[in-house]
Amino acid sequence: MKHKDILEPEISLLLETVYQKYHYDFRQYSEAHIRRRIMNRMAMSGLEDVSQMRSKILNDETFASRLLQDLSITVTEMFRDPGFYRSLRENVIPVLKTYPFIKIWHAGCSTGEEAYSMSIILQEEGLYDRTTIYATDFNQQALNKAKEGIFSNELMKEYTINYQLSGGKESFSGYYTSNYNNVIMNQSLKKNIVWANHNLVTDGVFAEVHLILCRNVLIYFERDLQNKVQALFYNSLINGGILCLGSKEGLRFTDLYEEYVELDKKQRIFKKKY
């Protein structure tokens, strides 16, 4: 049996339709990522081909929003990559301590685990009260969950290990209260987090910040779009501000490579030159 081909022009047309009708711009997302998610959605929804999917997008808003969820991958963890958070404590916190007030931007914060991890570190380092954390994503559903701060109890075992590996010395269970199958994060961790809907592709600079974390978002973009978003980050950082990327993301192939110094090469932490 020959498998039905999934053609690039059909996918481009579909993404164009999504953009025209819903103003979400996936046109420069990783082709391989988009193809995989579209194939999966076609199989799950019993669709024949991409053009059938396209007409469903035009006529069925519920289906369209499901596709948005498919394309936005919200998989995340607290203290994901403990080595990164260890380096954050060692190399970034001392820089932040030199500022009278601190602004941090989590771009692509998903369901908030990364921002809560940051809150915990800032509290432990005595910096939380002079910090504002902007946690943004273009996925409103994920943001709503982030705002609630309710996570599955099952995950806490893994998060506790991550926290300890990252150099955390407190009792991790002190940061939440358990409620049957769920835990709710302490109110004190939320109070300085501002959750906001922001699309990295179509929205601009909204604040000047001291630190940006954008981890495991840019891997979903093709190079040109990565470059464009890197320019947005550059323009949002103060001089001497710090940019943290995911463990497989870098600046080497962007136009801005020369504009940063590496604070930690392995953990992908960069400092904007003065």
Place this chain on the structure above:
Amino acid sequence: MMQYEAIVVGVSSGGMNAMKVLFSILPKDFSIPVIIVQHVSSHSDNQWIKILNDKSDLYIKEADEKEKIEQGTAYIAPANYHLLIGKNKTFSLTVDERVNFARPSIDVLFESAAEVYKSKLIGVVLTGSNNDGTKGIKRIKEYGGLAIIQDPETAESAYMPASAITAVKADYILSLEDISYLLIQLGNGIKTYLT
């Protein structure tokens, strides 16, 4: 004679030993790029890839995101990321949900590679104790690619190759050494009668 453009390899438990054998045989400048998913712990770093490379004639590296796929190179998926292939023959990494409890998943690589290389793809399933790779090798066959599966009797863990064998009509079922020599022949464009 078919000119193959890529080889994708899936390997799980028993993989470290299997990789050593494969790379003791594949030559420097091997003409077909080799792309590997090996299941490793999500916290493992890429030190083992460097060690493997030190002992191999063929250049082995971790696959970087958006990196162009070249011949003379073997690429290994980084721990905790799925490895996908774009139509422009570059890699994409994702942190999507695990597939078959695995990230990287062999199925994810095989399926995306099949869609890109179609009949010019060789899929290889080696030792392992789960069924990741079974759906993927099936997809490769559907697109007209070649399916090579390690003889379960010769595998450190028989389950994964045995599972693949039940799903497709394999083109070759061989020991790891024979698979390595077969790949060299296929790389040289030699029509082979080894079965």
